[in-house]
Amino acid sequence: MQLNPGQRLRSASSEAEVIVIRAPKGEVHLTCAGAPMIPFEQAQAAGAAAPADAPPLLIGKRYCDEEGRWNCCAPAGSGAAGRGLPGAGRQGRQALAGLRLNGAAMNILTLLEIVAAADGDRVALGDRDTGLTYAGLLDLAARTARRLDGGEGTVLYATTASPAFPAALFAAAWTGRPFAPLSYRLAGDPLRRLIAAQAPALLVAGRAVLDLAAEVPGVTGTGPDDLLRTAATMPPTETAAPQDPEAPAVLLHTSGTTGTPKVAVLRHRHLTSYVLESTELLSAAPDEAALVSVPPYHIAGVAGLLTGIYSGRRIVQLPNFEAAEWVRLAREQHVTHAMVVPTMLARIVEVLRADGGGLPALRHLSYGGGRMPRPVIERALELLPGVDFVNGYGLTETTSSIAVLTPQDHRDAVASADPRVRRRLESVGRPLPAVEIEVRDSGGRPVPQGSAGELWVRGPQVSGEYAHASHLEEGGWFRTRDGGWIDEDGYVYVEGRLDDVIVRGERTCPRARSRTR
Known part of the structure; x- marks a missing residue:
């Protein structure tokens, strides 16, 4: 039986479940809720006899060897010592034999649980010296979930990013409630209508938005700092x-x-499909940090x-x-990693050109959310020659990126004198491995390679669903409403929206936007 990321396996003789996760260098790991991970070198072993050197399973606690020690990031039976687990004992121990596939059933909280169990002392959020660790973030989510216990409806989040953002997101997942971040930049009446449409709900927001929603029936409000203090x-x-x-x-x-x-x-x-x-x-190496400035x-x-979080990057x-x-x-x-939209990168380039200081720690810069002007990316590549640039293309309905222009694609394009290769800087790259993209005409028929049309996409991360209605077409295809074409090498070029919408992080209608905070 093939072990795939996200699959859950259940012991035939117990109620314990383990989760298959992907790790660096193609290793296969097994983990269970609240427990560390241990590699399992036999990717086909599930459903068959466990290898003689496979570690026994301590149900609900740890994977450990005969001495009750955890071998982390080393093949089973290799003798590599892990951390001690005092008092683990052998009670509840099971062999790995008899595990059977129980479907792909993951909650996004599981992603945090896995990392907190594997390296809980690593800093997850904030300053590299004083920030919140993964174990601390999981604990904060658990306490915030207690704050949400017994409530109903959606958890609304209508303020800027802070530690309250991941705490509320994971607490909502912990309590089985949907999490809905709202644009605090919307004008008063449109924002109030969005809040009212989600009632009953808990609203986490700044004072201006809380005042706006004060009279909305079924909505309870709290500030982000108050949420964390109470939790x-x-x-x-x-x-x-x-x-x-x-x-x-x-x-x-x-x-x-x-x-x-x-x-x-x-x-x-x-x-979870997108993440895995x-x-x-x-x-991520322990020194890596990602600067997140998108709302x-x-x-x-x-x-x-x-x-x-899943990569372990602060x-x-x-x-x-x-x-x-x-x-x-x-x-x-x-900061070693960051993501920006084209207008943000243009302004960052201006600052760097003015002060000449560079970004010595930066290794990886991804961009998306709009078409990147070639002069902007060329200036950025010139100013930051040691940085890996990645262009990602995706939509809300596709759970973020579905196509990527890799760092090597950028380097090849800049170094090439071939206009066809250099043109790739204007593309969004090629589809992710689990994603298919086609170009179709207005009647939904595929067009010849190189011809323009509408981009259609399908894959496990593609939702294509709105409240009370799926917009997936036959075969699981989703119409992006983006015009574009695909060249002979599989690079996707996005020409723009087929409708009249301003894209600024989220899609918005011009008359619906102002600066409510």
């Missing part, structure tokens, strides 16, 4: 997180040409948080983007 006084929840991959995890608002908001539904299986297919567990209501804000939050502050914080926190 800190509570014991961690004792409720087990539901493991329903079909449950809505995140609700994101997006608008069409009329400006009428639609609620895109991302279920747990969409988000695009990110390797704890692949929580942007799909990149949600996806970036989850992939950063997250540095910038609540509001300002180019000089972005550069200052990147230097101060030794």
